[in-house]
Amino acid sequence: MRTIPAQTVIDKVAEMCISANRELPEDVMASFRKGQEEEENPAAKEVFRQLIENAEMSKDTGLPLCQDCGLAVFFVEMGEEARVEGMGIRQAINEGMVKGYQEGYLRKSSCDPFTRKNTGDNGPAIIHFDLVPGDKIKIWMMAKGGGSENMSRVMMFPPAAGWKGLREFIINRVAEAGPNPCPPILVGVGIGGNFELAAINSKKALLRELDDKHADPEVAKLEEEVLAAINKLNVGPMGLGGKNTCLAVKIAVAPCHLASLPLAVNIQCHSARHKEVVL
Amino acid sequence: MAEHHLKTPLTDADIEKLKSGDVVYITGTIYTGRDAAHKRLVDTLDKGDPLPFDLKGALIYYVGPSPAPPGRPIGSAGPTTSYRMDTYAPRLHGLGLKGTIGKGRRSREVRDAMIKHKAAYFGATGGAGALLSQAIKGAKVIAYDDLGPEAIRELTVENFPLLVINDCHDGELYTTPNLEAALAG
Ligand code: SF4
Numbered sequence: 014m015r016t017i018p019a020q021t022v023i024d025k026v027a028e029m030c031i032s033a034n035r036e037l038p039e040d041v042m043a044s045f046r047k048g049q050e051e052e053e054n055p056a057a058k059e060v061f062r063q064l065i066e067n068a069e070m071s072k073d074t075g076l077p078l079c080q081d082c083g084l085a086v087f088f089v090e091m092g093e094e095a096r097v098e099g100m101g102i103r104q105a106i107n108e109g110m111v112k113g114y115q116e117g118y119l120r121k122s123s124c125d126p127f128t129r130k131n132t133g134d135n136g137p138a139i140i141h142f143d144l145v146p147g148d149k150i151k152i153w154m155m156a157k158g159g160g161s162e163n164m165s166r167v168m169m170f171p172p173a174a175g176w177k178g179l180r181e182f183i184i185n186r187v188a189e190a191g192p193n194p195c196p197p198i199l200v201g202v203g204i205g206g207n208f209e210l211a212a213i214n215s216k217k218a219l220l221r222e223l224d225d226k227h228a229d230p231e232v233a234k235l236e237e238e239v240l241a242a243i244n245k246l247n248v249g250p251m252g253l254g255g256k257n258t259c260l261a262v263k264i265a266v267a268p269c270h271l272a273s274l275p276l277a278v279n280i281q282c283h284s285a286r287h288k289e290v291v292l
Numbered sequence: 293m294a295e296h297h298l299k300t301p302l303t304d305a306d307i308e309k310l311k312s313g314d315v316v317y318i319t320g321t322i323y324t325g326r327d328a329a330h331k332r333l334v335d336t337l338d339k340g341d342p343l344p345f346d347l348k349g350a351l352i353y354y355v356g357p358s359p360a361p362p363g364r365p366i367g368s369a370g371p372t373t374s375y376r377m378d379t380y381a382p383r384l385h386g387l388g389l390k391g392t393i394g395k396g397r398r399s400r401e402v403r404d405a406m407i408k409h410k411a412a413y414f415g416a417t418g419g420a421g422a423l424l425s426q427a428i429k430g431a432k433v434i435a436y437d438d439l440g441p442e443a444i445r446e447l448t449v450e451n452f453p454l455l456v457i458n459d460c461h462d463g464e465l466y467t468t469p470n471l472e473a474a475l476a477g
Contacts, residue, residue, distance in 0.1 A: 070422040160418065
């Protein structure tokens with residue numbers, strides 16, 4: 014058994030929450046630069062210019078990239094031979110999140126669903142655990158804004174719908190979302206599993222590098238094809254028209270029940286903020 | 293596409309000359325308000341009580357800023373998605389509200405209200421909150437402090453950069469998605 018002090022978890026998580034909100038991953042920045050070059054519509058070019066300037070501003074001033082610092086979502090791969098000492102790992106991650114959001118002047122966006130009263134500390138963090146062999150703990154942190162999350166959907170299709178039905182749903186979803194989720198977006202897709210697994214997989218798929226290829230060449234082909242199709246929509250950056258409606262489509266596939274064909278579409282805005290740490 | 297420098301409060305004449313796609317720089321005072329604040333504004337109107345600020349010629353910015361770090365008037369302050377305020381906007385336009393600032397598409401009802409009452413809908417770049425914050429020179433909570441990021445703030449802005457999305461002549465800047473081309477693949 015390897016023991017990791019709870020304070021280490023708290024400090025690392027706090028640090029991740031702050032840096033995720035101030036620095037975009039390099040692959041996302043590269044896609045902005047590429048987009049700025051590619052776009053012919055001056056309004057679309059200008060959006061990319063502003064996004065690049067915004068990222069620089071955020072780095073320089075320490076202001077978060079976006080005022081919606083998101084609900085804090087964590088994916089944790091917990092080694093079976095690792096344990097956190099001092100408190101439970103769930104509590105440690107939550108305390109780290111609260112500390113990070115407080116000390117980083119990040120917006121607290123969590124509220125009671127009925128009274129709409131702000132919980133005040135952005136908590137509780139949303140944490141998905143996975144047990145894996147080994148003695149390490151790997152934590153991904155994602156700052157997931159409400160605007161793009163609201164445009165996401167889960168749909169339980171009958172098997173007869175097939176890929177054609179799924180593809181149509183995904184494209185329609187992006188079209189209907191239009192300018193709302195701050196395009197250019199990323200689209201995380203969960204196919205198969207069941208109701209909740211499809212949703213979790215669609216979100217986890219968003220953690221992949223923008224330009225990585227799916228290990229299964231058949232799925233990789235689908236990702237490329239849907240991406241190209243979506244970019245024919247001409248929604249464009251912030252809905253102003255252009256070639257860049259979507260920067261990447263990432264699909265996760267899991268076996269499902271004989272009776273169903275679950276689909277989850279998780280929309281992620283261009284402010285694709287995430288970090289990871291291995292303890 | 294024209295460029296305009298406007299000062300608040302806005303007049304009918306200011307609004308009439310705006311066309312979808314125009315770039316507008318606003319200087320003066322604007323008010324923040326999003327979901328929970330709008331609900332309270334409308335509840336206040338229902339009770340017949342006075343609103344916390346004068347709607348005549350006013351601009352409401354749909355934003356819930358991040359906390360101000362030391363030495364700054366406000367944190368990041370980019371737009372939130374506007375459709376959630378669609379149920380409230382027509383009534384407020386009827387009372388003199390000249391413009392709203394946000395991101396994303398508005399309903400037919402809001403656009404009709406803007407035509408009728410001479411108002412415009414402005415887009416600010418979503419997700420550019422750190423950049424937009426630079427044009428905000430002062431911020432003061434004037435109502436509903438308990439709502440935290442959703443409280444109503446009076447912002448002093450200088451050349452706040454906006455795009456006209458919907459003008460008062462039924463113009464629309466957002467593209468209509470080309471579904472046919474996309475589905476054909
Ligand atoms: S959709 Fe993303 S970029 Fe846009 S306001 Fe929300 S969190 Fe920020």
